Amino acid sequence: MSFREKSAWVMAAIIVITAVLYAVMIAPLPGAVPPLPIVIGVVVVLTILSVLGQVAIAVFAPRDANAAADERDRRVADKAGNLSGMVLAVGVVLAMGTYLMGHGGNVMFHAVFVSLIAAQFAEYALTILFYRRGV
Amino acid sequence: MAKKPPITNRVRELREAHGGVTQAALGEAIGVTRQTIIAIEQDRYSPSLESAFRIARFFKVGVEDVFGWEG
Numbered sequence: 001m002s003f004r005e006k007s008a009w010v011m012a013a014i015i016v017i018t019a020v021l022y023a024v025m026i027a028p029l030p031g032a033v034p035p036l037p038i039v040i041g042v043v044v045v046l047t048i049l050s051v052l053g054q055v056a057i058a059v060f061a062p063r064d065a066n067a068a069a070d071e072r073d074r075r076v077a078d079k080a081g082n083l084s085g086m087v088l089a090v091g092v093v094l095a096m097g098t099y100l101m102g103h104g105g106n107v108m109f110h111a112v113f114v115s116l117i118a119a120q121f122a123e124y125a126l127t128i129l130f131y132r133r134g135v
Numbered sequence: 136m137a138k139k140p141p142i143t144n145r146v147r148e149l150r151e152a153h154g155g156v157t158q159a160a161l162g163e164a165i166g167v168t169r170q171t172i173i174a175i176e177q178d179r180y181s182p183s184l185e186s187a188f189r190i191a192r193f194f195k196v197g198v199e200d201v202f203g204w205e206g
Binding site for chain 1: 139140166167168170171174178179180182183186
């Protein structure tokens with residue numbers, strides 16, 4: 001398994017952990033108001049876990065970690081990034097739809113945040129899929 | 136399973152015929168990772184035209200001696 005595929009597995013797991021953390025912390029709050037400390041906290045946790053995850057993989061395969069992306073890596077990244085961009089676009093349009101239907105800015109904020117998380121997860125999942133099944 | 140690309144190849148066969156060149160050595164010679172050579176040999180990836188020529192040149196054969204079309 002290449003370094004980039006391992007990295008995608010780790011990042012997909014971290015995204016899931018972050019999404020669950022966000023849902024658990026936001027769900028009990030009344031009025032769906034997105035509290036700034038929670039949003040910042042989730043982003044900080046995501047960043048720290050990402051750095052730790054990447055370092056952990058790099059320690060076991062330092063040569064692969066330092067290797068530049070080759071043509072297959074770039075093709076996988078391009079295709080996964082393109083498709084995940086569509087996931088984000090659909091999510092943002094749906095989020096705007098919630099606002100237009102009168103659910104307010106707070107719900108739209110959560111919908112956009114979830115779209116970002118979903119798009120990131122899609123990118124890592126597609127990366128794994130393309131490495132495993134071909135691109 | 137993903138649809139196999141129509142391009143076939145004899146990379147593994149040529150590696151073995153050239154004294155068992157390793158996937159890593161071939162990858163390094165043409166500028167791709169060992170995993171990409173594995174993917175090419177398993178028909179999970181069709182290399183770029185440039186890499187195809189580099190592989191053929193590495194084995195000192197023509198591109199058509201390495202790659203075929205099964206479309």
